Amino acid sequence: MKKSLLIVLTAASLAGCSSNSGSAPAASGGAAATAGSKEPITIKVQGWYTEAQGNWNKTVEAYNKTHPNVKVVYEGMSEKGDSQEGMKKLDLLAASGEQMDVVMYSSPADFAQRVGAGILEPLDDYLKKDGVVVKDEYKVDQSVNGKNYSLPGKTAQWFVMLNKDKLDEAKLPVPTDWTWNDYAEYAKKLTKGEGANKTYGSYFHNWKEYGLLALMNDKDNPYLATPDGTPNINNDKVKFSLDLRNKMENVDKTSVPYFDVVSQKMAYRDVFYAGKTAMLATGDWMIGELVLNGKFKTAFAPYPKYDAKDENGYTSAGSDFIGVAASSKHKQEAYDFVRWYTTEGIMTQGLFMSGWKKADINANIEAILKAGKPEVTALIDKDSLLATEKVNKAAKMIVPPTYALQQEKAYLDQVELFLTGKQDLNKTITTATTKMEDIKKSGK
Structure with missing residues (x-):
């Protein structure tokens, strides 16, 4: 600090x-x-x-x-x-x-x-x-x-906002129960164009949540540490999350690259409103903003699951x-x-x-919905919104120790090195875990 x-x-x-x-x-x-x-x-x-x-x-x-x-x-x-x-x-x-x-x-x-x-x-x-x-x-x-x-x-429980026009153009249905692998496939089909005119299928911001994608729907602990500050990142869900992001951003190029997000100081709302991404995983605080600022038909889907066998709708709250x-x-x-x-x-x-x-x-x-102008509110796909909110379930909230912000920064520093190609996944997890453990020791 x-x-x-x-x-x-x-x-x-x-x-x-x-x-x-x-x-x-x-x-x-x-x-x-x-x-x-x-x-x-x-x-x-x-x-x-x-x-x-x-x-x-x-x-x-x-x-x-x-x-x-x-x-x-x-x-x-x-x-x-x-x-x-x-x-x-x-x-x-x-x-x-x-x-x-x-x-x-x-x-x-x-x-x-x-x-x-x-x-x-x-x-x-x-x-x-x-x-x-x-x-x-x-x-x-x-x-x-x-x-x-x-x-x-x-x-604020998490869900995925989708540009319905782009979804219809790609002949893709609004998902009601899907996995992160399904999400990645949707992103491929929704990515169009090249250069300045390119529209990405996906956008991930630089918050900690986007470095914990699959962990976020763990109903028992969706956070990067346990309540006593013990690191919770050396597991399959976190490794899967980082590997997925790296593949989508740097290999398949279906999600806005991390370097662009940071260097251009992108605002996730603006990226979605401008139609530069077809999908945005975010919190449902955006409903109130959409009824005031919506630009096109927006549909909603539950937060993707890590495994198809997992219960649908669990999300970090x-x-x-x-x-x-x-x-x-x-x-x-x-x-x-x-x-x-x-x-x-x-x-x-x-x-x-x-x-x-x-x-x-x-x-x-x-x-x-009543808070918005009728012409803007009409752009909300109410059926998919209601279906998503009714299936959403709040995962356990972890209120961490007072040094948690330092642990979050230590983790995100290593995630940045990984997503910009400066170190591999194993070193990212190992180094972040060590730094988080050191912070816990000094925090005590």
Whole structure:
């Protein structure tokens, strides 16, 4: 980690400790403020979403109408809707002592670091008071060492988006149950042209998920390490994933080369919207974006399986981590909003798939489709979308140790050397495993 981030997190940790992090609901500063003042309490919700991405004004307005004792306001931490930029600004707020009440993070590793830094309030006492059993209420378990510091906002399970026009042109059906080898064959048939006019069958981004393709539908551990930081990459699924990418990108040339992705700083959305790839494996957060920005008919397929015998639909489940800042002076009111947002609120927001088990999938998708203009929404292949969402199942979420980001970088550094032809697969796995083990030792 960069020294500057360590300094910020250390300062934030000290701030969190001084705020009596972990106090029970009865000790919430919000309750006292409500009793002593007729003015509504202001609760700040801070995340990286832009208004166009998150529809937050409508969402908090709906909450405020039914909760006159509070005034919830949303503050976007990134003009571009970049989660990493937003997280850095949240770190700065935590270190400077600015007001923070409800905060959001986008990945388990980033979230775990902030828990370790003391930025987030434990929620178990609040949940117990409300009689909430997280594993019964929500699709994913975000607990850290058995304690809950957040609840899932949107839950993003993975699927494959397909350019339906290109699929029809190649006379290929929309897949409903397929393997990664099937995916590779589709990519061959969907790749057309040469040079600047070339359309690839597939696109893989430079995130860690694209270096773990077949591991991502392992229902027990779809992550590159176990919860205690032990490397989980020296196995057939990871080796298959890297070999598949190398073959598609550098041999068959049916997927955008890794070098182009990095050197041209490609944005996966733009590549798909521009029709430069016929298929994109990604998270279903893209449904809400497609109803606003879709350019052509888009169909959907379940995330491909490693083996044809595997159960269809298992996919790594990402989610937003919505928690209460340990420094908040109104913890009870902040928790109340978190609980509302992660149940009813996402349906009001109308842009994301909910992480709440009681949410109706049909109603959830209808709410998302209503957010778009009719002419754009008409480009969504609703039948394949519904079929895919109904078959999807969330694999176990691994919330890793606080040093997980370092392990991810160590792995991806070796993956880059492999995909650019600078070392073979065995050396990639061996070196990455050693470096990840060293990080675990130093992390302890």
